[in-house]
Amino acid sequence: DVKVTQSSRYLVKRTGEKVFLECVQDMDHENMFWYRQDPGLGLRLIYFSYDVKMKEKGDIPEGYSVSREKKERFSLILESASTNQTSMYLCASTPPEGRRNQPQHFGDGTRLSIL
Amino acid sequence: AQSVTQLGSHVSVSEGALVLLRCNYSSSVPPYLFWYVQYPNQGLQLLLKYTSAATLVKGINGFEAEFKKSETSFHLTKPSAHMSDAAEYFCAVRTPASGSARQLTFGSGTQLTVLP
Numbered sequence: 001d002v003k004v005t006q007s008s009r010y011l012v013k014r015t016g017e018k019v020f021l022e023c024v025q026d027m028d029h030e031n032m033f034w035y036r037q038d039p040g041l042g043l044r045l046i047y048f049s050y051d052v053k054m055k056e057k058g059d060i061p062e063g064y065s066v067s068r069e070k071k072e073r074f075s076l077i078l079e080s081a082s083t084n085q086t087s088m089y090l091c092a093s094t095p096p097e098g099r100r101n102q103p104q105h106f107g108d109g110t111r112l113s114i115l
Numbered sequence: 116a117q118s119v120t121q122l123g124s125h126v127s128v129s130e131g132a133l134v135l136l137r138c139n140y141s142s143s144v145p146p147y148l149f150w151y152v153q154y155p156n157q158g159l160q161l162l163l164k165y166t167s168a169a170t171l172v173k174g175i176n177g178f179e180a181e182f183k184k185s186e187t188s189f190h191l192t193k194p195s196a197h198m199s200d201a202a203e204y205f206c207a208v209r210t211p212a213s214g215s216a217r218q219l220t221f222g223s224g225t226q227l228t229v230l231p
Contacts, residue, residue: 004158009156033218035221040124040224041223042205042221042222042223042224043159043205043221044221045219058218090158090159092159103149103151104159104219105161106151106158106159106160107158108156108157108158109156109157109158111156
């Protein structure tokens, strides 16, 4: 069974801090994704990565960056945290692009509060 | 571009009643469609998926959904609601288009409440 693990379930940080959210998957998936989830807005894609050191912007990349140094790990970075980045962050992964009907597997989420 | 509309951000049903959660999509090509469920303080779990095989798709926990191309819909149903079905449900679409091929587009979600 696919396991997507996010390093923290709850995180509290201060405005201006640099924040790292970590995600690890154990199924050798090529594609990994970071979403934020806000009430009434559903899930919005921040960044995704389809290979090591490769990344593409999603719908709302402003204020975020990502890092994929190893296939199993995809990190989301808030360069200078702001209160409007308080949200639930979800990581997901999928197998190679040739299997496009494969669903995304999600972690349990990190609830981030910026004070 | 693809998009998903979930009608009704909140739906309440009585235990034992029919569950119907609505999803309409827009896509210029035949899409792949998914329903996910999210229980409190958890990530998303796949309920079922449509991938151009049978139009009636059966998923986990007694849920099913029917793909209707003429209506561009993929509504989720369950004949008899159970208290444990209370959760938030997301419809998602993915089209085999270049550039966005790896992306899912999610609806805004429907919170299902089951009344005793």
